């Protein structure tokens with residue numbers, strides 16, 4: 001039974017007597033390279049001293065066990081455990097155990113290295129011996145060849161065999177003595193076995209195993225000292241640690257690092273190309289060869305001088321070792337770091353150097369010079385965040401916040417401040433404020449005059465104006481040699497027409513035809529605005545009419561010269577002179593009447609006076625000296641716009657200056673676009689349109705408003721930006737309509753009391769839509785007003801019908817029709833679709849419809865009036881009044897009312913009408929009578945008046 005067993009507590013048994021435990025156990029944690037670790041239990045056996053005679057220890061330190069032939073490292077004797085002081089504390093024991101474990105580990109490493117060195121030396125020796133052998137053999141062969149009679153040569157002496165020399169060589173590295181075995185731990189105590197009589201062959205066998213020499217030759221060789229087993233019963237282990245001076249040799253000395261004499265490492269000999277002897281390879285035991293393989297390769301020179309002792313009490317620093325090894329490994333290599341920094345200090349990376357150089361170049365490297373503060377022009381919109389303002393000022397946001405805080409405004413960076421506060425900050429920081437508003441996004445109207453040298457003569461733009469049916473279109477047709485009149489619905493012009501006529505002398509005149517109907521006031525106003533000359537057409541038979549006068553006013557307002565064309569002079573009742581006289585009433589003095597306004601008598605039908613009219617137009621144009629710069633970005637005015645089924649939104653534009661080309665990017669009103677095609681008044685595609693040329697423009701994003709200005713811009717992004725801004729403004733206008741004053745509030749309240757007549761209006765052109773909407777809005781009265789849910793250019797669509805259905809509104813289609821789907825939905829939802837092609841019919845029907853919506857009108861007629869003279873009590877029915885009829889007839893069947901000081905105090909019916917106690921139906925003026933009322937009305941006083949009246953219902957008209 002081992003002592004370990006004895007130590008175990010045994011249940012129900014008594015503890016053995018008197019003997020202290022002789023085995024100390026503890027855990028040791030080992031750390032290996034690459035973060036590996038191992039925890040082992042270490043047992044340390046203490047020497048047991050028995051009594052005074054106990055000179056010899058009862059239990060010897062583990063005697064070296066005869067090593068098995070295969071385990072070469074185990075052949076070394078187990079390192080003896082030093083006696084442990086009995087008063088050792090747990091911490092001391094722990095420290096000691098750790099120390100011992102570390103010593104063991106170091107010893108193992110040293111042993112492995114030593115063995116590798118020995119092997120290397122051995123190999124070198126072998127090579128040398130083989131070389132000598134070969135040389136000798138060659139020499140002998142040469143000698144034999146030289147000798148006439150060769151003598152038999154004795155076999156080579158075994159001593160010369162390199163294998164036999166191996167053990168001898170193995171002795172060399174064994175010189176330094178090591179106190180620990182290469183085997184790491186021995187937790188189990190070995191039993192004391194009497195050492196066998198050393199056989200002669202045993203050491204040899206051992207040495208053969210120890211030595212890397214592969215030869216299994218049983219040649220007796222001197223056994224290595226360290227490997228020599230001590231004869232039993234030697235109490236002490238093979239002593240390896242020299243006793244420390246001044247210490248009792250019988251006492252176990254604390255373990256210390258043994259000074260390890262580093263063996264001389266031969267210079268790494270160039271490895272022979274040939275492999276080691278095959279015999280050696282075959283017979284080499286696996287364990288040593290493994291050890292050899294694990295030894296560090298001898299190729300790299302060691303940085304530590306050989307033979308230098310390891311510092312005695314130096315802590316076993318693995319990192320130190322690793323570093324050293326790493327240095328050694330890298331010793332021969334040229335790395336970037338080493339190349340850049342020879343002294344081994346940590347060098348900056350190439351990227352860092354590059355960055356530093358760049359920084360230097362930028363001028364940030366050196367010490368900063370005090371910079372002169374830059375004064376900036378800071379653009380500040382109506383509202384701006386503190387952060388954004390800081391960015392624009394190139395100041396720190398925190399500084400701005402601080403400044404605002406000082407001003408008593410605790411704000412954050414993300415908070416928005418107004419323009420005034422921003423101005424305070426901008427001036428505080430020494431900059432200049434430039435106030436801007438959202439409208440700055442918009443394109444400014446280019447009012448700059450073109451250089452005189454860039455101006456070229458351009459055709460005049462002539463607008464024909466006048467009352468409806470006075471022959472405007474007919475006159476224009478006669479001038480153009482075309483027949484537009486026949487194509488017009490109802491024979492009336494319902495949209496503006498633009499044409500360019502080439503005259504006999506090849507000069508050109510642009511004509512704009514405007515509608516004469518009152519609904520197209522806006523169109524006439526626009527016509528007057530864009531034109532150079534106005535031709536006022538007045539029918540000689542009809543004279544001046546409302547729209548004639550309106551046209552005169554538009555022309556005057558626009559400040560344009562006028563030519564009066566007195567038309568229809570072929571008619572028998574034509575009276576041109578009367579027209580001239582009537583014109584005087586409106587401050588238009590024609591030449592014949594001593595004025596400056598030109599006039600001409602014409603007949604569009606008979607083509608009389610047309611040349612004279614043209615001459616007068618040309619003369620007027622000459623006087624005006626019309627010029628424009630064709631070589632610049634185009635500007636134009638929209639005279640008409642529509643949504644064409646095949647071509648999309650189309651605008652008729654009169655170019656005012658510059659030249660509009662296909663591909664130009666433009667903004668027109670709240671729409672933008674890129675010119676896809678240009679079509680002239682004769683339907684031909686043109687590449688460009690110069691000043692005063694009317695042209696249809698294709699490629700718009702939407703239908704613009706007639707009268708909108710078209711401006712060519714630099715790029716599509718800018719065009720979109722401007723169009724978006726303008727649309728947002730329009731939206732804002734539509735959605736914000738708050739009453740501004742009390743007056744407007746009351747009028748709005750009143751208007752709200754009026755009944756609404758909802759409508760959806762769709763028409764063929766923008767101008768027509770505008771005219772229809774304006775005409776419908778004029779129909780409104782205090783009782784009813786039209787509410788146009790939606791108006792637009794183009795055919796009637798599903799969405800129009802859906803919108804109308806929601807409010808039960810009819811849809812007005814002017815020169816447009818509903819598509820199939822819209823018709824289907826309209827039928828299903830009972831939405832009325834009303835189509836028109838003459839604006840008169842449209843307005844009349846809407847007026848009738850709105851009137852019908854209100855129902856018949858009540859008209860009241862007072863039939864009789866009487867003065868109340870006396871008031872009597874009439875019992876249950878309240879009071880009776882004695883009257884004198886002053887006017888008309890008081891009838892019982894009629895409605896009656898009592899007024900006091902012209903204020904109605906009662907309205908109802910007469911219950912009874914009596915004259916001298918007789919009930920009568922009526923009492924005429926001048927007679928007296930008595931009345932009672934249906935309702936129990938008692939507030940009657942003498943002096944009040946009684947009226948009887950009739951109500952007549954008549955059909956309403958608006």
Ligand SMILES: Nc1nc2c(ncn2[C@@H]2O[C@H](COP(=O)(O)OP(=O)(O)OP(=O)(O)O)[C@@H](O)[C@H]2O)c(=O)[nH]1
Nearest residue numbers: 468469470471472473474492493516568603604605
């Ligand atoms: N006898 C006679 N009739 C004329 C003359 N000029 C026009 N008319 C007739 O007058 C009518 C109206 O002519 P329009 O040219 O349509 O008149 P308008 O001014 O263009 O009418 P709106 O476009 O509706 O404003 C037509 O029937 C013409 O035939 C003329 O010189 N002599």
